[in-house]
Amino acid sequence: MDGKSLTPQEEKLKQLKEILPEVFAEGKIDWEKLQATLGENINFNNERYVLNWAGKSESFKVLQTPTTKTLEPVKEESENFDETENIFIEGENLEVLKVLQKSYFGKVKMIYIDPPYNTGNDSFIYPDKFSETKGEYEKRVGDKDEDGFLTKDGMFRKNSKENGQYHSNWLNMMYPRLFLAKNLLRQDGVIFVSIDDNEVHNLRLVMNEIFGEENCIGTVCWKNKYGAGAKTKGFIDVHEYILCYSKTEIQNIESILTKEQSKVYDKSRDERYESRGGFVTQPLMTNSLDDRENLQYSIEFNGEIISPRKQWVWGKKRLIEAIEKNEVVFKKKKNEEYSVRAKVYLKDINGRIRKGKPLSLLNGPFNQEGTKEVEELLGPNIFSFPKPASLINFFFGFTINEKDDLDGIYLDFFAGSSVSAHAVMDLNKEDGGKRKYICVQLPELCDPKKEAFKAGYKTIAEIAKERIRRAGKKIQEELEAEKEKKNGELDLEPTEEKNIDLGFKVLKLTESNFKQWQQTQNKDAKELEEQMRLFVDPVSESATTEKMLYELLLKSGKDLNSKVEHKQNYYCVNGNELVLMLEKATQEIIEKVISEQPQKVIALDKLFKGNDQLKTNTVLQMKDSGIEFKTI
Known part of the structure; x- marks a missing residue:
């Protein structure tokens, strides 16, 4: 782990390699190949x-x-x-x-x-x-x-x-x-x-x-x-x-209805007002005409036959059921033709307030x-x-x-x-x-x-x-x-x-709990020696187990609400997604960690200090078990 955040260019290059692997040469974009692949869609003209x-x-x-x-x-x-x-x-x-x-x-x-x-x-x-x-x-x-x-x-x-x-x-x-x-x-x-x-x-x-x-x-x-x-x-x-x-x-x-939009529903009420609020109406006759014959029919209302000029919005069965439930409004216009409209209530059948298209003016x-x-x-x-x-x-x-x-x-x-x-x-x-x-x-x-x-x-x-x-x-x-x-x-x-x-x-933004390698200028021997001394133990003096836990969660791509279970000397994150070893390392603990069958294990390098054999064995055991293993 390099301890650094994900950068946008890393993610973009990864995405580009997935969809256009042929335009990469030695890990970098070959612009001639890119232009050959995309043709005239690539613009090298400065006037744009x-x-x-x-x-x-x-x-x-x-x-x-x-x-x-x-x-x-x-x-x-x-x-x-x-x-x-x-x-x-x-x-x-x-x-x-x-x-x-x-x-x-x-x-x-x-x-x-x-x-x-x-x-x-x-x-x-x-x-x-x-x-x-x-x-x-x-x-x-x-x-x-x-x-x-x-x-x-x-x-x-x-x-x-x-x-x-x-x-x-x-x-x-x-x-x-x-x-x-x-x-x-x-x-x-x-x-x-x-x-x-x-x-x-x-x-x-x-x-x-x-x-x-x-x-x-x-x-x-x-x-x-x-x-x-x-x-x-x-x-x-x-x-x-x-x-x-x-x-x-x-x-x-769609958006929550504004106060002005909600007031419109309150102008019309029926027996469902307590449970579903007021209602507005929408036309059930449409001016469009297609090949669906099931939308071209007549109905009877108050002894009169009503037919749409072109067709209905609903099929006949659905319309008849809505009429029987008092969910349709009939109104005779000046030309003696009927306007037939469906009731649209403020609340749906589950009692949730209806949503509508948001307006550009609020x-x-x-x-x-x-x-x-x-x-x-x-x-x-x-x-x-x-x-x-x-x-x-x-x-x-x-x-x-x-x-x-x-x-x-x-x-x-x-x-x-x-x-x-x-x-x-x-x-x-x-x-x-x-x-x-x-x-x-x-x-x-x-x-x-x-x-x-x-x-x-x-x-x-x-x-x-x-x-x-x-x-x-x-x-x-x-x-x-x-x-x-x-x-x-x-x-x-x-x-x-x-x-x-x-x-x-x-949570508060702070410096890393792990010392960062500083590039020395002019290969100064004293500066390099000081860097080497500091990195005998890369964990900073102010670090605590809890602080390191949260930093490693973030740098492993786990969110701040990940489920963390503290077991004996190690932490399991989101079940077996990740194990963090921050306290102690022994052969017994390593075997317990492997038995968890985690996808990945991160351990503090200092836990193996003075015991190179344990670290070597751990690397081999993790590899044999198909577990990704890293130290920091």
């Missing part, structure tokens, strides 16, 4: 439509550079750590996205992010100058205060509109993060990105480049304000945008709703401009390709106050789903002059974690109240009927 900006090539280098960092579990800040499948990660999101590549590649159902809008007052992480080396950049973004928190002065750069590379800086920040995020999406995965007029044009072009123009589902114009701001020079700004893209081309998308929820939510949970002026949870609820509630999946992973790597986590818990409360979230937030220092700092929150990440705790508690209380009302009994557990996961694991 392309998005470019200052530093774009550097942003490619940034995303292609692997990370050696890892995630460290922090149980004391977590809620129900051992049982929950929700994840909150504290750390710089670009590095975190790299860390997650192996374990979550192609596993995330939906992503929502609310990145900096580049208004001219934003501060965010980007290379300070394009000549800045990776080492200089890492040193700067690693600047910490005396308590170990990342300093805003060291890590962030204000991107004012007077900056000559104002748009370029923002693009350099966004491009690698969006690129890596795409890798994490499932084949039917979807990403939603909030933005305003400052960068919507550039964001659309970047998303087209990364996801493909054909995978643009649409741009939602979200009216989020009532209309204040009469002193503005131009139009009063009352909207923002949410850009929606899929990883691959999707066939169909009227609310308004900003005040998001502010009110945070105030009710944390107090006033703790977090500025939070999105309403119901907004994220709306998008996370989309049905893709008619598959109502209630068990996906939802990612937000600009978590802010963790509104996405709140939305996922709300959705699960509504329909009993098993959705899981991963929220990533930088431990950005709060301004000492602001209310959040005065209330005891030192970082934005602390605000985010506390919101999840309090939102979870509120949902739990609501579930208890629902059960009390339904059953007339007190003190019932809130998870008896709806087993909602309201906990979360906290």
Whole structure:
């Protein structure tokens, strides 16, 4: 194991080798062979439509550079750590996205992010100058205060509109993060990105480049304000945008009905109102005509014969049954012809509220709703401009390709106050789903002059974690109240009927628990000697068994919710998928490990220190048993 994250170019080359092995020579692409294979579809002409900006090539280098960092579990800040499948990660999101590549590649159902809008007052992480080396950049973004928190002065750069590379800086920040995020999406995965007029044009072009123009589902114009701001020079700004893209081309998308759409159903009611709500109607006569004679027939109603001008939508048997169940509406028009329409209820026969096609214009929820939510949970002026949870609820509630999946992973790597986590818990409360979230937030220092700092929150990440705790508690209380009302009994557990996961694991981005080999310059003998001395034991001094366990899970491609069973001196991961030997190695332990019949075993090399024979025998035994064996 090299201890490094999966890089995008490795995955792309692997995919290309699978579909076009003939264009590779000695492991590299032969461009002449590629052109011969694809013909005129390969364009070597420099005059072409392309998005470019200052530093774009550097942003490619940034995303292609692997990370050696890892995630460290922090149980004391977590809620129900051992049982929950929700994840909150504290750390710089670009590095975190790299860390997650192996374990979550192609596993995330939906992503929502609310990145900096580049208004001219934003501060965010980007290379300070394009000549800045990776080492200089890492040193700067690693600047910490005396308590170990990342300093805003060291890590962030204000991107004012007077900056000559104002748009370029923002693009350099966004491009690698969006690129890596795409890798994490499932084949039917979807990403939603909030933005305003400052960068919507550039964001659309970047998303087209990364996801493909054909995978643009649409741009939602979200009216989020009532209309204040009469002193503005131009139009009063009352909207923002949410850009929606899929990883691959999707066939169909449906959304939860908006309040306006739901109200339409309430205009008509019948005897099924209590169980199925109101209804709208849709025509049962069609203007199209095909060869299906079973759709061309007449029916009798009130002593009159009714025939369609061309044909019916349903067959005769189905239509007659619907009429008998009072699911069809007949209305005579001015020309004495009948309009025959089917009732479509707000709820289906299982009591689930119907979904519909999403509109590109969303009227609310308004900003005040998001502010009110945070105030009710944390107090006033703790977090500025939070999105309403119901907004994220709306998008996370989309049905893709008619598959109502209630068990996906939802990612937000600009978590802010963790509104996405709140939305996922709300959705699960509504329909009993098993959705899981991963929220990533930088431990950005709060301004000492602001209310959040005065209330005891030192970082934005602390605000985010506390919101999840309090939102979870509120949902739990609501579930208890629902059960009390339904059953007339007190003190019932809130998870008896709806087993909602309201906990979360906290993990923090840290340096690797294993020392990394540093390339020595000019083959300096003393530096080389020092490297050799350090690598007598590659495990860092601060490493613990638990920290190493989580790092090896991630670097073996196992997710953070893998089932880990601690046996005598070794750990079994997801049954027999992987065994980790981190504590002790003896012949007896080796034999027990082999008896588990694992697919792969990773052991600390230091466990065999002073016993080369045991290590040699272990290698041979593992090979004979068909087990992949590695030491670190």
